[in-house]
Amino acid sequence: xxxxxxxxxxxxxxxxxxxDDRGLCAGCLRTADEIAAWSRMNDDQRLRWIETVLPLxxxxxx
Numbered sequence: 254x255x256x257x258x259x260x261x262x263x264x265x266x267x268x269x270x271x272x273d274d275r276g277l278c279a280g281c282l283r284t285a286d287e288i289a290a291w292s293r294m295n296d297d298q299r300l301r302w303i304e305t306v307l308p309l310x311x312x313x314x315x
Contacts, residue, residue, distance in 0.1 A: 262299035264291055265307055282310040 266288075269280030276284050283291075283302075291299070 262296045262303060265303060277310065282307055282314065 265281040265283070267280035269278075271279045272285065273279055278284075278288065281288070287302075294302075
């Protein structure tokens with residue numbers, strides 16, 4: 254019997270879904286393509302986004 258894969262890394266979505274002039278979501282700072290790809294990422298890829306990419310974008314936003 255197959256056990257469904259557990260996804261430990263949840264989406265960074267905050268429910269504020271509006272793309273800015275740079276194409277980044279105002280809530281989670283991902284592009285539309287990145288949001289669409291989230292469900293296909295493994296936990297290692299998701300952690301990289303959460304720990305590296307999104308904090309850099311947050312710092313750039315100021």
